[in-house]
Amino acid sequence: MRRPLFLSAAVAGTASPALAHDAGSAVWTSWFGDPPVEALLAILLALYLTGLVTMLSSRHQKWAVSKGRVLAFFAAVLALVLALLSPVDALSEELFSVHMFQHLLLILAVAPLLAYSNGHLVVLRAFSISTRRSIGQAIAAIPGMKQAAHKEVAAWIAAGLFVTTMWFWHIPAAYDWALGNEAVHVCEHITLLVAATFFWRVVLTSGKRRLSPAMAVVLVSLVGIQGSFLSALIMFAPHPLYAAYSGNGLDDQVLAGVLMCIPASFVYLGSTIWALSRMLGNSRTHVR
Template identity: 30%
Template sequence: MRYLVRLSAIVITYMSVALPNAIAHTDTNLLSTQEWTFDPWVWLPISIGSLWYFKGSWMLRKKRSSIRANHLRLLTTFGVALIILFFALIWPLDKLSTVSFAAHMIQHMLLIVIAAPLLILAEPSVALIMALPQAWRRSFSALHARLRRIRRIFLLPQTTFTVHAAIIWIWHAPLLFELALHWQWMHAIEHFTLFGSALWFWTSLKRAGRRSDDGYGVGALWILAMLIHTGLLGALITFARQPLYVHYATSDSLLFSLTPLEDQQLAGLLMWIPVGICYLLAGILFALAWLKSAEDEDKQLFY
């Protein structure tokens, strides 16, 4: 319990005011542009996707007056998601993650439970389709109609939950985690699959809520399941008696001058507590939406 209290205090400090101090305790100068991530596999998709989204969003605003009321909200949500992606993938967490498992865990947390749901809330699909040339839009609409049945199966919450949960556990297995730290292309695949499966999961929950009266209630249950299994993984990492990853066990640039085992315990707590809080808040929002939809249905029946 003494160690949990100590590490919990570190979590709060890290997430609030201590990140600059953490940077100062590493051997790398992260304020230098040389320590930023300029990998084209990272910034190029983000840049192209952003320009594509903003173009489609502007075209929608000019074409549909009904969208103007929500235009600023959607753009703001998308912009916040881009900022989160910047901190997670470009600066500073991508470089910090090479010397600290805790920083690596924050990086995954930002991708899975913050950036991904924010992007889904920004409703990018309509804007991205709108930005296509008109002939491509017609072809896409035809393909979209033909794949309706397959899409319905692939967007079932139980399907997306299973895949997303499996990817989280697989990439935190020591062997694959070590390989991702030593091979840049595998590291890119790790982030792509974690972020992509998170987008898939949150998309399926949002779709389920819109398609049925109890969809939001079902979504709340699947979010609860996600909270439980990520909490279990975080607890296993926190209470491990020895470092699980050789790369961090031999690192001499750990944040806060922690030992490798303390850095690992901090990473486990980050997955266990802050990630759990994010899922809990999302589950509460889904439950409230479910109650509201049930209330609206009762009013329609009454009147």
């Protein structure tokens, strides 16, 4: 009998047969079971749609974002639903490999799509001009914010925060802490998503203000290398690293490391090639 979810089939061999059977049988009942996440997502969608309608109904204002960026925002929402409101979330409590897949969805799918979408520009249109000005003034009043918007050091800070967040939440004590406390678990997901979105935003805007395409190549390569190192530590650990998954055996942990290494490597490689192509394109323009 085929399993109802491809992911459960992929990880079934990594856990005990009983665990795999239980995870598969309950998978269809695990959609939309987190009211706080659903409420926050509903608010975000309401603000975005309001802002989008406001832009479309304006005759004198151009779109703040392209249609491709609008599609990117909705793709990010779908990926967020898959990560946090689908059977993936339920299975992540039983299988480390699925929990890793959930984290990868957040940092390699949701975050870059949000960073590319310029969704914040659309959301701001849901508010009045005076409110938007107040928000802008409040952000500008944050110490160092104006300087960070145009300084290259901001890119390195973004990369450092992303790497630090990744490593912190994969320390066994911190990981088990998050699994044992729902509030901490929510904090884990939020910090991973925010740090990753900040990082990808810096990469995607390279060449425009704070980061040159050449430095973007270096930055993404360094982040990719440290990610591979972290995945190797997980893959080749001689014993289970996380108490919550210690009963699953090492196969589940090895699969988690493989998932962390291979998909992430392709994303980082693609980002490096993209930044490199922009760098070469700029060089040819200057030569002409």
